[in-house]
Structure formats: structure tokens, C-alpha cells
Amino acid sequence: MPRFLDLLARWRKEPLITAALLLIAGGLWGFMEISEAVGEGETHAWDEAVLLSLREPGNLSDPIGSSRIEEMGRDLTALGGFTILTGLTLASIGIALFLRKPRIAALIAISITTASFLTSLLKQGFDRPRPDLVPHGTVVTNASFPSGHSMMAAVVYLTLGMLLARTQPGRAFRVYLIALSVVVTLLVGTSRVYLGVHWPSDVLAGWTLGAAWALLFGLIAIRIDRP
Numbered sequence: 001m002p003r004f005l006d007l008l009a010r011w012r013k014e015p016l017i018t019a020a021l022l023l024i025a026g027g028l029w030g031f032m033e034i035s036e037a038v039g040e041g042e043t044h045a046w047d048e049a050v051l052l053s054l055r056e057p058g059n060l061s062d063p064i065g066s067s068r069i070e071e072m073g074r075d076l077t078a079l080g081g082f083t084i085l086t087g088l089t090l091a092s093i094g095i096a097l098f099l100r101k102p103r104i105a106a107l108i109a110i111s112i113t114t115a116s117f118l119t120s121l122l123k124q125g126f127d128r129p130r131p132d133l134v135p136h137g138t139v140v141t142n143a144s145f146p147s148g149h150s151m152m153a154a155v156v157y158l159t160l161g162m163l164l165a166r167t168q169p170g171r172a173f174r175v176y177l178i179a180l181s182v183v184v185t186l187l188v189g190t191s192r193v194y195l196g197v198h199w200p201s202d203v204l205a206g207w208t209l210g211a212a213w214a215l216l217f218g219l220i221a222i223r224i225d226r227p
Contacts, residue, residue, distance in 0.1 A: 150188060
């Protein structure tokens with residue numbers, strides 16, 4: 001107990017850590033609220049309205065914008081796919097080992113592996129059907145809620161962004177790295193709705209839970225990697 005109190009006292013002295021804890025709590029609360037709303041059907045009208053707003057009027061098979069924009073949507077959604085995220089994870093683990101930080105390497109592996117497992121469990125538990133209003137712009141094989149691409153993109157990009165930012169001395173560059181990871185995460189999730197393979201609420205749930213997960217492991221990384 002004294003050690004726990006000492007840790008709380010240290011967090012109070014470090015406002016960024018306190019802010020991260022509040023964001024984690026907010027992310028978990030947001031996910032639970034979205035989950036409850038989805039379960040009660042409260043998001044259905046909003047989900048439909050957003051999904052239809054991204055289609056050409058009178059032709060639901062055609063996303064708004066040119067064919068080039070549609071291809072960009074597929075490119076962006078691939079950034080949240082299994083192949084890209086697995087490659088990034090393995091590369092990051094290798095870099096951490098090369099820098100002689102085995103605990104960080106292990107933390108990356110644990111964070112992303114457990115998040116992937118949790119995503120699969122949640123999908124099976126909620127078993128929400130994919131949108132059937134519009135044709136799908138890419139192949140999908142499992143349930144809709146939460147968005148696996150959105151959640152795993154948040155976990156991988158935000159976790160790696162925060163860990164990479166810790167290695168940089170300049171504050172501006174650290175902010176840039178974290179901002180870049182946030183932008184990529186948002187683009188991946190948005191592309192899922194644009195391609196018609198997820199309801200917007202699926203993506204919001206994936207973002208909130210994935211961000212909370214990434215922040216949690218980011219705090220653990222700070223704890224175990226102190227100089």
C-alpha cells in the first residue's frame with residue numbers, strides 16, 4: 001500500500017501522466033457508453049445517416065468522390081490491416097531489441113497481442129452484422145463491432161508513436177510524432193466507413209478502446225523504462 005501511495009503522489013506531480021490516466025478512464029467510459037447505445041439500437045438512425053451521406057445520391061454502390069479517392073480509401077484501410085500492423089509490430093520489436101530494450105520489446109508484443117485477442121472476443125460477444133445498406137468496398141469476414149481496423153490501428157500507431165516520441169529530445173518533434181500517429185489512426189477508421197464495411201459507431205468504439213489501451217501501455221512503458 002505505501003508503494004501504491006507513493007506512485008499516486010508521483011503521478012500528481014506529473015500532469016501528463018495524470019492527463020493520460022483521465023484519458024484512459026474517458027476512453028473506457030466512452031466505449032461502454034457506445035456499446036450500450038449500440039445494444040439498445042440508439043445509434044441506428046445516426047449510423048445510417050452517416051453511411052448514406054458518403055454515397056452518391058441515387059447510386060448507393062458508388063462512394064462520393066472520384067475513383068481515385070475510392071482507391072485512396074482502400075490504401076488507407078490497408079494501413080489498419082493484419083499484414084501492415086504485424087509487420088510494423090515485428091519491426092518495432094526488432095528495433096527495441098537492437099537498442100537493448102528487451103522490456104520495451106516485450107511490452108510492445110504483449111500490448112498488441114492482447115489487444116488483438118480482446119478485439120476478437122468483443123466481436124464474437126457483440127456479433128453485430130456488417131452494414132447492409134451499401135455494397136462493401138473491400139472484403140470482410142467477421143462481425144462488425146467494434147471495428148478491428150480502427151481499434152488495432154489505434155493500439156499499434158499510438159503505442160509506437162508514444163514510444164518513439166520518448167526517444168526524441170525535442171518537444172516539437174515528439175508532438176509531431178504523436179500527432180502523426182493520431183492522424184493515421186483517424187484516417188484508417190474513416191476509410192472503413194467510407195468503404196461501407198463498418199457503421200460509424202463501430203469505428204468510434206474501436207478508437208476509444210484502442211486509444212485507452214495504447215495509453216495504458218504507454219504509461220507502463222514510462223514506468224519500466226525510467227533512466
